[in-house]
Amino acid sequence: MTVDQEAPARRSAAPERHRVRRVLARPEIGALVGALVVFAFFATLSEVFRGPAGIANWLDPASTLGIMAVAVALLMIGGEFDLSTGVMTGSTAIVTGLVATRLGWNVWLAIAVSLVFAVAVGFLNGYLVMRTGLPSFIITLGSFLMLQGLNLGVTKLITGTVLIRGLADVPGYHSASMVFASTVSLFGGAFRVSILWWIGLTALAVYVLRRTAFGNWVFSVGGDVRAARNVGVPVVRTKITLFVTTAVAAWLVGTMTILRLTSIQANSGIGQELIYIVAAVIGGCLLTGGYGSAAGATLGALIFGMVSQGIVYVGWDADWFKFFLGAMLLLAVLTNQFVRRYAEEAGK
Amino acid sequence: MSPLLEVRGIGKQFGSVVALADVSTQVSGGTVTCVLGDNGAGKSTFIKILSGAHRHDSGEYLIDGSAVRLDSPREALDRGIATVYQDLAMVPLMPVWRNFFLGSEPTKGWGPLRRLDIARAKETTRRELLDMGIEIRDPEQPVGTLSGGERQSVAIARAVHFGARVLILDEPTSALGVKQAGVVLRYIMQARQRGLGVIFITHNPHHAYPVGDRFLLLKRGRSLGEYGKDDITVAELTQLMAGGAELEQLGHELAAFGEVAARIEEEVATLAAPVKSEDEQP
CATH class of the missing domain: 1.20.5 (Single alpha-helices involved in coiled-coils or other helix-helix interfaces)
Known part of the structure; x- marks a missing residue:
């Protein structure tokens, strides 16, 4: 009988609690809290970290990582992995470098050739995954290893070394560099233009994911591919588009890298693919697909940037960085699991 | 007025195995036709023919009085024959309104600015569900948090919204508890009241009898006869089935x-x- 007396009171409290749960249930909430904590931590310990120069400094690695993490998050929400993203930032830069320095083509043209190459690799990854029905983990592990071999083999074959250099002497370099690799001075900090790209692409990804039909399809193909197919979602097209998106993101980051350095190492980008995935997971993506956030992935990248530079600013050994990153990942996964369970109880 | 859907002596063979032979029935708007049979009676073959997943080998399949041969579920859907499968075609982690419009999203704007009309989608979802007598607290709620009966009902409401005139429900109550099954039966009655023809496949005469107008009994791929509600009692129905x-x-x-x-x-x-x-x- 006590239950009956409590019922009306509980019902009136329900919408309030429901809203709180809904905010907590947002996939990026863990990453947001994490980013604030990390910022507060390093900002109190180091004055440089919170100054304009420091901010410009940690936003730089966050930006290139963030561009990749956002694309990887979309793909993971769509229920797939891509292990070839890291090596692709190298491969696309190598294609640009070789076409520009060896064939002497205009840098813009070389970048365009590289873009075509990226779209082709992304399409091939997606096509193979969809056609064979094999896990994308295996298919893209294959393309990762093949590209790694190609990067080294082709670079050595053509240049005789493992380095492609001399991009600054090719026509079109300066204008391309303006677009992809310039810096803007603001309040005494030298901010990379890649930060603008990062913010713009994050906004675009958030918009596409939440406000377009395509975004709806992305969630559905990752959440329950059979159901999606049953109601007429173009599953194959959606997933292949996502693979092409990660490849194109890698092309953008590769282009930024080579224009910044005017040279590129044959082993550039290798090992980064897991860090992109880590950023996406810290940002709230489920490994099983169907759930996650583009803004979250960007926050995950921001945490990464702050930690990698913050450790240097407070004078710690940089060796601790990976430990810290691993701990963040574990914490994020546990938080996500807890929050999701809490949120799901709201419906019962 | 010709019935919405009619089959005359319809049959299907897989190689030398006769899955279905000489089954006839008709479905008019505002009626519920229950297809009853034990496992292996040919129920699923029958609905696969009706829903366009299989083509029939013999007999006639008429929609609005004209004979058709359906090559795909899409074709059936275009003619207003919608099937709600047991696996529901819904994504548990996605909100109700996103599921409701999945694959047929309403958009506004033009070219690269074409985007989801979220307000309209949410409003339509809420209204369509209310018409079915389902009140959801929040269309943002993930479908996974709904009960089995509510989920079935959302699937039914979706089929109705997208122009279904005949609803084929494949064992909608079989995986549900007593109370949840009752919820689904109520929505079947709602659909009937809205003038839809409903084909309700089940192996449970106690679920079929309260909502059905006609009862088609199948056994080993053949019809045991079709009965109106006045011609048969639930006990007789059970007896015939078993x-x-x-x-x-x-x-x-x-x-x-x-x-x-x-x-x-x-x-x-x-x-x-x-x-x-x-x-x-x-």
Whole structure:
């Protein structure tokens, strides 16, 4: 009988609690809290970290990582992995470098050739995954290893070394560099233009994911591919588009890298693919697909940037960085699991 | 007026196996036709023909009075024949409104600015569900948090919204508990009241009888006959489905078991009596 007396009171409290749960249930909430904590931590310990120069400094690695993490998050929400993203930032830069320095083509043209190459690799990854029905983990592990071999083999074959250099002497370099690799001075900090790209692409990804039909399809193909197919979602097209998106993101980051350095190492980008995935997971993506956030992935990248530079600013050994990153990942996964369970109880 | 959907002597063979032979029925708007049969009776073959997943080999399939041959579920859907499958075609992690419009999203704007019309989608979802008598707290709620019955109902409401005139429900109550099954039966009645033709496939006569207008019984791919509600009782229906003689045999066995049970009960009662009186002593 006590239950009956409590019922009306509980019902009136329900919408309030429901809203709180809904905010907590947002996939990026863990990453947001994490980013604030990390910022507060390093900002109190180091004055440089919170100054304009420091901010410009940690936003730089966050930006290139963030561009990749956002694309990887979309793909993971769509229920797939891509292990070839890291090596692709190298491969696309190598294609640009070789076409520009060896064939002497205009840098813009070389970048365009590289873009075509990226779209082709992304399409091939997606096509193979969809056609064979094999896990994308295996298919893209294959393309990762093949590209790694190609990067080294082709670079050595053509240049005789493992380095492609001399991009600054090719026509079109300066204008391309303006677009992809310039810096803007603001309040005494030298901010990379890649930060603008990062913010713009994050906004675009958030918009596409939440406000377009395509975004709806992305969630559905990752959440329950059979159901999606049953109601007429173009599953194959959606997933292949996502693979092409990660490849194109890698092309953008590769282009930024080579224009910044005017040279590129044959082993550039290798090992980064897991860090992109880590950023996406810290940002709230489920490994099983169907759930996650583009803004979250960007926050995950921001945490990464702050930690990698913050450790240097407070004078710690940089060796601790990976430990810290691993701990963040574990914490994020546990938080996500807890929050999701809490949120799901709201419906019962 | 010709019925929405009619089959005359329809049949299907897989190689030399006859899956379905000589089945006839018709479905009019505002009626519920129950297709009953045990496992392997040919129910799923029958609905696969109706829903366009299989093509029939013999007989006639008429929609709005004209003979058709359907090559895909899409074709059936375009003619207003919608099938709600057991696996529901819904994504548990996605909000109700996103699921409702999945694959047929309403958009506004033009070219690269074409985007989801979220306000309209949410409003339509809420209204369509209310019309079915389902009140959801929040269209943002993930479908996974709904109960099995509510989920079925969302699927039914979706089919209705996208122009279904005939609803084929494939065992919608079989995986549900008693209360949840009741919820789904109520939505079947709602759909009927809105003038839809409903084909309700089930192996449970107790679910079929309260909502059905006509009962088509299948056994081993053949029709055992079609009955109106006035021609048959639920007991007769059950008996026909199970095969009369078999059920009678079972009845005798149960009766025999009942005698044993009664005797045991009696003994327990006599044993318990003194214990109880001892307990009552202070």
